[in-house]
Amino acid sequence: MMIEESFVNGNSLIHRLNPVLKIGFAIIYSFVVAVSSKFPSLFAALFIALFLVILARLNPRKAAVRLAAVNGIIILFWFFLPFTFQGEALFHIGPFAVTRPGVIFAAGITLKANAILIAFIALVATMRVTTLGHALNSMLIPEKLVQFFLLTYRYLFVIQTEYQKLTRAVKVRGFRPGTNLHTYRTYAYLAGMLFVRASVRGERVYQAMLCRGFKGKFYSLHEYSISKADITCAVFMTAAIVILVVLEWTKII
Amino acid sequence: MDKDNLIINLTDISFSYPEGAPLLNNLSMQFYKGDRVGLIGPNGGGKTTLFHIIMGLLKPYSGKIEIFGKPVREEKDFRSVRQRIGLLFQDSDDQLFSPTVLEDVAFGPLNLGKSVDEAKVIARKNLDSLGLSGFEDRITYKLSGGEKRMVSLATVLAMEPEILLLDEPSAGLDENTRASLIKVLTGLDLSYILISHEMEFLDSTTTSVYIMKDGKVFMNGDRQIHRHYHIHPHSALPHRHESGFGKKYTDFLA
Ligand SMILES: Nc1ncnc2c1ncn2[C@@H]1O[C@H](COP(=O)(O)OP(=O)(O)O)[C@@H](O)[C@H]1O
Ligand SMILES: [Mg+2]
Numbered sequence: 001m002m003i004e005e006s007f008v009n010g011n012s013l014i015h016r017l018n019p020v021l022k023i024g025f026a027i028i029y030s031f032v033v034a035v036s037s038k039f040p041s042l043f044a045a046l047f048i049a050l051f052l053v054i055l056a057r058l059n060p061r062k063a064a065v066r067l068a069a070v071n072g073i074i075i076l077f078w079f080f081l082p083f084t085f086q087g088e089a090l091f092h093i094g095p096f097a098v099t100r101p102g103v104i105f106a107a108g109i110t111l112k113a114n115a116i117l118i119a120f121i122a123l124v125a126t127m128r129v130t131t132l133g134h135a136l137n138s139m140l141i142p143e144k145l146v147q148f149f150l151l152t153y154r155y156l157f158v159i160q161t162e163y164q165k166l167t168r169a170v171k172v173r174g175f176r177p178g179t180n181l182h183t184y185r186t187y188a189y190l191a192g193m194l195f196v197r198a199s200v201r202g203e204r205v206y207q208a209m210l211c212r213g214f215k216g217k218f219y220s221l222h223e224y225s226i227s228k229a230d231i232t233c234a235v236f237m238t239a240a241i242v243i244l245v246v247l248e249w250t251k252i253i
Numbered sequence: 254m255d256k257d258n259l260i261i262n263l264t265d266i267s268f269s270y271p272e273g274a275p276l277l278n279n280l281s282m283q284f285y286k287g288d289r290v291g292l293i294g295p296n297g298g299g300k301t302t303l304f305h306i307i308m309g310l311l312k313p314y315s316g317k318i319e320i321f322g323k324p325v326r327e328e329k330d331f332r333s334v335r336q337r338i339g340l341l342f343q344d345s346d347d348q349l350f351s352p353t354v355l356e357d358v359a360f361g362p363l364n365l366g367k368s369v370d371e372a373k374v375i376a377r378k379n380l381d382s383l384g385l386s387g388f389e390d391r392i393t394y395k396l397s398g399g400e401k402r403m404v405s406l407a408t409v410l411a412m413e414p415e416i417l418l419l420d421e422p423s424a425g426l427d428e429n430t431r432a433s434l435i436k437v438l439t440g441l442d443l444s445y446i447l448i449s450h451e452m453e454f455l456d457s458t459t460t461s462v463y464i465m466k467d468g469k470v471f472m473n474g475d476r477q478i479h480r481h482y483h484i485h486p487h488s489a490l491p492h493r494h495e496s497g498f499g500k501k502y503t504d505f506l507a
Contacts, residue, residue, distance in 0.1 A: 204347040213364035
């Protein structure tokens with residue numbers, strides 16, 4: 001499977017929360033963390049995110065796999081950021097100086113990226129994409145965006161199926177990938193066919209929608225009620241944001 | 254036949270896909286209220302294309318389309334046609350695009366201006382009548398082929414159309430699903446045109462047959478035709494029939 005919703009099945013407090021609340025908090029939290037630069041606030045943010053993952057009772061191994069992917073990219077930053085900043089040198093590697101501001105900057109990025117990602121795993125990856133789409137719908141996100149989002153998601157699966165059909169078609173005729181021109185050409189054909197099929201499909205789906213009276217507006221069948229747990233969590237989430245803001249922008253500490 | 258009941262009237266329709274050979278060639282066809290017509294013809298003969306022209310999804314380069322007694326030409330004209338004629342697509346994956354079954358079936362009614370509650374009621378009613386109660390929250394892309402077909406039919410019926418255009422509804426169905434589809438279709442108070450290659454299926458769901466060949470529709474078929482056709486399925490070679498009914502039409506099938 002290329003596309004999985006590995007974290008949606010669960011019955012934790014986080015899974016049961018109102019999606020609008022989860023998305024709202026995830027957005028505000030990410031924004032605050034993204035503009036923060038002090039270590040106390042960044043560590044607090046990371047702590048909050050980890051706490052959410054614990055509350056959501058996610059499979060730690062799966063969560064770690066997702067984190068590993070992002071941290072693979074972050075490691076690249078560590079290869080050049082510490083060397084490219086001006087400032088006090090901590091130590092030297094050959095002719096290059098590892099500067100203090102460089103290391104601080106790289107550490108800041110690492111913390112931020114991980115905190116935001118962990119929070120998103122806990123809050124957003126725990127809802128079905130469809131729920132997410134509808135929640136965005138009710139948050140007054142432009143209709144076109146939500147529509148685009150839901151349809152893309154739906155067609156990821158169709159494209160995936162088409163992809164499986166195509167790979168099966170080449171496999172049953174004895175195709176074995178290798179490092180040769182034949183392999184590259186076959187892959188190029190596969191990619192081309194996939195693209196063609198997907199766009200033809202998109203066209204027909206639009207026609208099918210027209211046949212059912214589509215005039216450009218999407219309607220959502222869902223309305224979410226607000227539970228006691230939602231209110232309690234909203235209070236804690238607001239407090240968490242306030243703490244982050246205070247740590248970052250006041251001189252208490 | 255009586256003019257009042259003439260629902261679809263195509264005159265001299267010609268059509269070809271860009272860079273394709275002419276596919277429909279001065280095609281004329283009439284369809285009357287109450288008719289239950291089977292449309293047969295070779296693969297690639299243009300049956301699906303014909304349906305899409307009736308729905309205004311494709312534009313013929315010449316010819317006249319009259320539906321419900323009015324000429325239809327532009328997108329605006331077809332918009333009201335689409336509320337009264339329901340098209341079941343050949344491939345259910347084209348038809349189902351909402352994440353869940355209930356949302357997909359409610360999509361049409363919502364577009365027609367129904368409230369969320371009304372749309373849900375209509376959707377549930379249609380799912381129930383097709384034996385799909387309990388399917389509301391199923392994920393559309395995870396349904397089996399037969400389930401997808403039945404849900405697609407529910408999405409079309411939820412628009413409360415007067416006429417159905419059914420593009421190979423029986424293709425690839427297992428015995429049970431086919432039987433329930435036959436039961437649903439024969440129980441409906443609707444006129445329809447139904448494309449199928451399966452003679453038994455046509456026999457139990459339609460009362461006459463149109464034959465599509467060489468870019469034209471031949472409408473003289475009656476019940477006996479497809480009985481006849483059934484005896485010679487997939488007949489690719491010209492053949493003659495010396496006795497019995499339908500002699501005239503076998504030429505079309507040859
Ligand atoms: N979008 C398209 N572009 C070009 N050619 C097409 C397209 N759709 C169908 N055709 C061609 O038009 C012919 C008729 O197709 P279709 O109407 O689907 O036939 P049928 O439903 O009778 O099998 C086929 O030869 C097909 O390849
Ligand atoms: Mg067809």
